[in-house]
Amino acid sequence: MANENTKYTHRIEKCCQLLKSLCYVTLERYTGDTLSCAYWRIMEGKGLLTYDDKKMIDIWSKQITKVRRYCSSPVALPISNHKEMSSKRNELLDRMETYRDWLSYGSKPLYLTDLTHHDYSAITLEMAVTHLFPEISKADVDTQKEFWQSHHFKEILEYDDKIFNRLSPIFENSDSIADAIFTIMDNTDLRTLPYDKVWQIRADMERRSSINARINSIMNWMFMVLDRCTSEHKKIIENNERIIDDFVEWKMKAKERINAKEKVNDDFFRIILNTLDKIQVPDISD
Numbered sequence: 384m385a386n387e388n389t390k391y392t393h394r395i396e397k398c399c400q401l402l403k404s405l406c407y408v409t410l411e412r413y414t415g416d417t418l419s420c421a422y423w424r425i426m427e428g429k430g431l432l433t434y435d436d437k438k439m440i441d442i443w444s445k446q447i448t449k450v451r452r453y454c455s456s457p458v459a460l461p462i463s464n465h466k467e468m469s470s471k472r473n474e475l476l477d478r479m480e481t482y483r484d485w486l487s488y489g490s491k492p493l494y495l496t497d498l499t500h501h502d503y504s505a506i507t508l509e510m511a512v513t514h515l516f517p518e519i520s521k522a523d524v525d526t527q528k529e530f531w532q533s534h535h536f537k538e539i540l541e542y543d544d545k546i547f548n549r550l551s552p553i554f555e556n557s558d559s560i561a562d563a564i565f566t567i568m569d570n571t572d573l574r575t576l577p578y579d580k581v582w583q584i585r586a587d588m589e590r591r592s593s594i595n596a597r598i599n600s601i602m603n604w605m606f607m608v609l610d611r612c613t614s615e616h617k618k619i620i621e622n623n624e625r626i627i628d629d630f631v632e633w634k635m636k637a638k639e640r641i642n643a644k645e646k647v648n649d650d651f652f653r654i655i656l657n658t659l660d661k662i663q664v665p666d667i668s669d
């Protein structure tokens with residue numbers, strides 16, 4: 384929760400509304416993050432969290448709490464057994480915390496520029512869009528969002544290849560990107576997108592400077608965010624849920640029998656160790 388006494392302002396940078404609309408659509412579809420939240424996570428070296436990853440982090444965090452709170456003996460154990468049990472539980476908890484940190488890191492967004500085969504895609508993709516869909520940059524935001532929701536990515540990428548093949552001699556023989564763009568504008572009908580709007584990224588006063596903010600480079604052409612938690616990880620987490628819940632139920636019933644002065648022959652120490660052995664932590668070595 385934000386500190387009530389913290390003062391906020393904005394980092395700003397000129398932007399293209401059409402590419403800003405793509406960013407809105409991507410975040411709405413995959414993460415639910417605001418523009419500012421997504422920007423700062425990436426600026427801090429993190430990835431983004433999909434809806435599903437956020438759900439799995441919540442489930443995993445609850446499992447950590449249950450292991451810490453409930454995975455112990457319903458009766459006092461001999462000191463040596465207690466030490467062994469505590470050591471095994473703490474080692475498991477350390478690995479579970481490591482996995483939570485890994486999952487909370489998020490996934491690097493996928494950018495349409497990553498799917499091209501050259502280094503000038505930030506320019507040529509814009510030219511592909513303006514050539515294929517000349518009116519879309521002038522449309523209102525809702526229309527632009529509908530446009531991106533219909534994808535068009537394959538068509539844009541295919542035309543980007545054609546543009547690059549046509550323009551590669553200009554890029555190779557120009558002293559700078561700016562010079563190449565001027566040459567292209569003067570000698571072809573290709574045009575880049577208009578940058579007549581502004582990014583406003585919420586920032587505290589210490590980080591308010593827009594110098595080297597790199598907002599466009601971080602936010603433009605973001606079109607997908609993949610789940611970090613794989614299907615195999617989800618199976619492990621779901622199986623853990625059953626194992627932990629079964630143990631909690633056994634422990635509650637054992638306590639009830641003990642309180643009722645019933646004879647209990649369960650080997651508490653072995654049951655706890657077996658349960659801790661069954662709880663798995665997904666492999667993140669890759």
